[in-house]
Amino acid sequence: MNWIRRTFEISHTAHKVIRPMEGIRGFAVFLVFLVHYMTLIQPWLLENSMTFQVVLYTHSIGNIGVDLFFVLSGYLIYGMLIQKHRPFKNYLLRRVQRIYPTFTVVFVIYLVLSFFFVSESKIPSGWDRGLIFVLQNYLLMPGLFDVNAIITVAWSLSYEFFYYLLMPVLITVLSMRSWEAKYRIVFFLCASLFFFTYFSLYGGPIRLLMFVSGILLYETIENKFIQGMPPLGLPALLIAILSVVLLKTFDSNGWWGYVLLYMLFYVFCLECFLSSGFTSRLFSVSPLRWLGNMSYSYYLLHGLVLKFIFMVLGYLYPAQQSETMMLWILLPPIFFLTLIPSSILFIYIEKPYSLVRK
Secondary structure, eight states: OHHHHHHHOOOOSSSOOOHHHHHHHHHHHHHHHHHHHHHHHGGGBOTTSHHHHHHHHHHHHHTHHHHHHHHHHHHHHHHHHHHSOOOHHHHHHHHHHHHHHHHHHHHHHHHHHHHHOGGGOOSOSSHHHHHHHHHHHHTTOBTTBSOOOSSGGGHHHHHHHHHHHHHHHHHHHTTGGGSOHHHHHHHHHHHHHHHHHHHHHHOOOGGGHHHHHHHHHHHHHHTTSOOOOOSOHHHHHHHHHHHHHHHHHTTOOOTHHHHHHHHHHHHHHHHHHHOOSHHHHHTTOHHHHHHHHTHHHHHHHHHHHHHHHHHHHHHHSOOOSOBSSHHHHHHHHHHHHHHHHHHHHIIIIIHHHHSOOO
């Protein structure tokens, strides 16, 4: 246990440790795991069963894990930049260092496997088209650009990196450090209103606005606009999940669903960060925090591990769409199996090469 604690506890240099935030990351990455697990197990499940319906709803719920990550990134990056001026070159190099060592290792694994499993490869034929496609993926273009992702979950990294590039420019050009906090809040609220309206009418990357929810969260906490927080965090999280269920039930993908997540995740995180109540303690549980600390490695690698597990399962027990209990029986051991290679990636790549020690 001491080895696990030493290995999966990490130190932070750019911000103070917020223990519930680490647990929220663990929860968010587990939601992402559920998306891919539910997708891959469907061929074995009885299609008209209640279990199959649970799979479809859980798949939709799991998608909000990425939005929760965006809120946390919005909080951390904005907080780091608004506190004091940082040379853009140093800041950008640090962001590259945080993203690319782990991403590069997983990316190379995917490329190697693409040559051995040609039927599963997403790389187009022809060396010129293939090279361009690989470079586009390595430059994190899938997501904001119409480029298919070699690593399925890597689309979100284009959102992250766009936010990394936008915020220092916005803060510097508008001299936002000299503004009173209330004016910065008004600015970001107006920007949110404008872009939610625009995206609702014309479409676009509406999930970028989850970062703004994190920005408002930081301003609220740092400037002590709210001193105490009633126990609204867990209800807010449950309502967020319920809203996804309702959207799925009524077959609606309305933009207003993201407005709800924007507000509800703000309330959820606000209580976790301000209060020492039940919700904060729940998301400060050590195993959940440890998963959160290795969440980036897990996020990038778990899909590949799941794919391998289900390929082996398909060979040993071909899918027949006849099972109902298989979903629940396999979930714990398969989740555990995904932790093993992800932990190795975290220990030997992400932690020594991307996480700065005090």
